[in-house]
Amino acid sequence: MPSLSHYLSHSLSLFLFHSLSVSLKKMDKKPCISEEAEVRKGPWTMEEDMILINYIANHGEGAWNSLAKAAGLKRTGKSCRLRWLNYLRPDVRRGNITPEEQLLIMELHAKWGNRWSKIAKHLPGRTDNEIKNFWRTRIQKHIKQEEAFSGQSSCEINEHPSTSLQASAMMETYSPSSYQESTMEAFPAETLAPDQSTDNYWSMEDLWSMQLFNGDYLINSRVN
DNA sequence: AAATGAATCAACCGCAGAGAG
DNA sequence: CCTCTCTGCGGTTGATTCATT
Numbered sequence: 001m002p003s004l005s006h007y008l009s010h011s012l013s014l015f016l017f018h019s020l021s022v023s024l025k026k027m028d029k030k031p032c033i034s035e036e037a038e039v040r041k042g043p044w045t046m047e048e049d050m051i052l053i054n055y056i057a058n059h060g061e062g063a064w065n066s067l068a069k070a071a072g073l074k075r076t077g078k079s080c081r082l083r084w085l086n087y088l089r090p091d092v093r094r095g096n097i098t099p100e101e102q103l104l105i106m107e108l109h110a111k112w113g114n115r116w117s118k119i120a121k122h123l124p125g126r127t128d129n130e131i132k133n134f135w136r137t138r139i140q141k142h143i144k145q146e147e148a149f150s151g152q153s154s155c156e157i158n159e160h161p162s163t164s165l166q167a168s169a170m171m172e173t174y175s176p177s178s179y180q181e182s183t184m185e186a187f188p189a190e191t192l193a194p195d196q197s198t199d200n201y202w203s204m205e206d207l208w209s210m211q212l213f214n215g216d217y218l219i220n221s222r223v224n
Numbered sequence: 225a226a227a228t229g230a231a232t233c234a235a236c237c238g239c240a241g242a243g244a245g
Numbered sequence: 246c247c248t249c250t251c252t253g254c255g256g257t258t259g260a261t262t263c264a265t266t
Contacts, residue, residue, distance in 0.1 A: 043234075043260090065251065077251075082235065085253095117254060132255075133233055141231090 040074045044083055048073060052080055053088055086127045093125030097134050105131055106139070 040048075055071035061084060064077030073080060086092070097105070101123055108119040116128035116135075123131065 041236075063251085078237095078253090079235075081252075086234075114255065128254075129234075136256095137232060 038074050039076060041079070044087075048075070049083070049088060052084060056084065056088075082129075086129045091125050092127065097126075097130075101126065102139075105135065109135065109139075 051071055051073055055067065059067070059070070061067070061081075064081040066077075068075050068077045068080045071080075075083075104123060105119060108122055112118055114132075116132045120126055120128040120131050
């Protein structure tokens with residue numbers, strides 16, 4: 001029977017394997033470093049992620065510019081904030097948007113338009129970036145296809161339903177009830193099933209729950 | 225198997241608002 | 246007030262992955 005430490009080290013190996021393969025792939029892109037200010041851009045490396053997680057675990061988040069400097073990251077505060085909020089936070093949900101979440105997004109978008117951060121607040125674990133991407137790649141595309149199919153070219157999708165007329169037009173186009181009927185079947189079942197894509201994949205949530213990102217642990221295990 | 229186009233998503237950019245000095 | 250800095254938001258880009266031919 002494997003011991004807890006064995007299990008944890010196995011988990012860590014899997015994590016490192018996954019992270020390394022991702023990082024190596026991404027490092028091919030060579031995050032660019034501007035000569036003068038030495039600011040890194042582009043994809044984050046595993047080591048940068050660990051530094052950021054470790055720093056926030058010990059000092060908390062916020063004051064991103066000084067955090068970036070204090071943590072020794074050659075990144076802008078903005079970049080650190082974005083990485084943390086969209087990817088590293090322990091409560092970030094990975095995996096596909098569920099049908100329930102889709103409906104909620106549709107409803108809230110009809111209400112508020114492109115207020116992604118406001119919408120995201122009503123979807124625990126989802127980020128504004130994720131919802132925005134989801135909207136643009138899936139829903140907007142589908143709506144446009146529907147329009148093209150029905151030949152209703154006059155009903156343009158407006159990203160900013162600032163007027164009540166525009167808003168009501170949008171509601172007509174994708175009110176929750178009509179959306180549920182007409183749209184759901186347009187999304188393949190596998191894209192709707194939650195968390196199916198996470199096989200053999202360690203989500204940040206998993207890792208946090210295993211307490212792999214405990215500050216002390218990271219300090220000791222950081223790859224030099 | 226290779227080429228090509230489409231889809232996805234992480235990360236950047238610019239802008240605006242808030243707050244400090 | 247004015248200016249500067251920081252933060253957060255929404256739009257956009259571009260690299261990677263996936264699907265199709």
